[in-house]
Amino acid sequence: MFETKEFLKLILDTVSEHIVVINESGDIQYINQSWRAFGNQNNGSCNLDWYSQNYLRVCELAAKDDEYAYTALKGIKSVITKQQDEFYLEYPCNSDTEPRWFMMRVVPLQIKEQRFIVISHLNITERILAEQQVHKLARIDGLTQIANRRCLDDFLLEEWNRCQRLSLPLSFAMIDLDHFKMLNDSAGHLVGDECLQQVAKLLNSFSRRTSDLCARFGGEEFALVLGNIKFDEATVLLKRFKSELAHLKISNNGANAKNILTVSIGLVTLIPTANSSPTKLIEKADSLLYEVKYSGRDGMLAVDESCTSDNQVH
Numbered sequence: 001m002f003e004t005k006e007f008l009k010l011i012l013d014t015v016s017e018h019i020v021v022i023n024e025s026g027d028i029q030y031i032n033q034s035w036r037a038f039g040n041q042n043n044g045s046c047n048l049d050w051y052s053q054n055y056l057r058v059c060e061l062a063a064k065d066d067e068y069a070y071t072a073l074k075g076i077k078s079v080i081t082k083q084q085d086e087f088y089l090e091y092p093c094n095s096d097t098e099p100r101w102f103m104m105r106v107v108p109l110q111i112k113e114q115r116f117i118v119i120s121h122l123n124i125t126e127r128i129l130a131e132q133q134v135h136k137l138a139r140i141d142g143l144t145q146i147a148n149r150r151c152l153d154d155f156l157l158e159e160w161n162r163c164q165r166l167s168l169p170l171s172f173a174m175i176d177l178d179h180f181k182m183l184n185d186s187a188g189h190l191v192g193d194e195c196l197q198q199v200a201k202l203l204n205s206f207s208r209r210t211s212d213l214c215a216r217f218g219g220e221e222f223a224l225v226l227g228n229i230k231f232d233e234a235t236v237l238l239k240r241f242k243s244e245l246a247h248l249k250i251s252n253n254g255a256n257a258k259n260i261l262t263v264s265i266g267l268v269t270l271i272p273t274a275n276s277s278p279t280k281l282i283e284k285a286d287s288l289l290y291e292v293k294y295s296g297r298d299g300m301l302a303v304d305e306s307c308t309s310d311n312q313v314h
């Protein structure tokens with residue numbers, strides 16, 4: 001019994017991979033139960049006569065407007081022509097209601113004189129969703145839920161390259177809370193945490209376009225990247241942030257006459273060139289920020305390096 005065709009067929013019907021076996025011309029020779037069930041689900045109730053189908057032709061049709069289908073087709077052909085021993089592809093295949101991913105594996109099967117190709121598709125959605133979640137968590141600051149330093153570095157580099165290519169201005173602001181230690185010491189770290197969340201939420205509302213990013217640089221320091229924005233506009237935007245923060249009246253006893261939380265800002269606008277770098281841009285904004293700190297805090301020093309004449313705003 002164990003050697004019967006029927007027995008082996010029943011086993012193949014228990015596996016969750018959708019399996020199809022084709023000959024070297026692409027004619028379907030065998031499908032398992034998972035393949036049939038998936039096909040029925042995705043093609044409505046039509047009882048496709050799979051055994052009259054040519055799998056390569058099905059792929060060719062799909063490849064006309066789907067780059068994954070095109071890659072799959074090339075992969076299958078490369079195994080048929082023995083250019084590759086095996087072929088793997090991970091590809092999205094969303095249903096009407098949810099995102100889905102599959103892994104396709106193509107391997108040859110030699111039975112006596114005849115050569116077949118076994119193609120299996122395995123649903124890997126759970127793994128991909130978990131990977132995406134890990135990727136997202138690795139780029140988000142846990143406390144404030146805005147971008148973290150790693151995400152900022154990647155984004156700034158991308159935006160730097162884009163602006164350099166298109167000769168567009170790029171603005172970078174470094175924002176540091178004033179006397180934050182005082183707030184922590186007097187109100188406690190939990191209140192300090194809430195305050196960081198409030199500032200992050202407000203600053204994040206100023207990052208509206210895909211070329212903008214608000215990030216936690218570290219500790220009580222934040223950064224704002226504004227791609228393709230002129231110096232004057234960036235200055236107005238950060239002044240508005242400062243004034244909206246003042247309206248929140250976050251208490252910081254002893255920090256200043258009004259006993260409210262303030263920030264110091266260093267802002268630089270430039271058109272990226274090969275002579276500079278994102279790191280130098282951050283350093284420049286940081287040094288401006290520290291000038292503000294030394295001259296009394298609660299201010300902004302902004303420098304326009306996008307035009308030849310040096311333009312400073314306090």
Ligand SMILES: Nc1nc2c(ncn2[C@@H]2O[C@H](COP(=O)(O)OP(=O)(O)OP(=O)(O)O)[C@@H](O)[C@H]2O)c(=O)[nH]1
Pocket residue numbers: 143176177178179180181182184188189190191192193196218219220293297
């Ligand atoms: N509650 C809280 N505090 C933090 C966090 N990260 C950094 N801090 C605090 O931020 C404070 C930073 O202190 P300092 O570097 O002396 O800066 P400052 O008191 O803001 O003074 P200036 O920057 O000179 O105005 C320290 O008390 C840190 O403990 C955080 O995630 N939560």
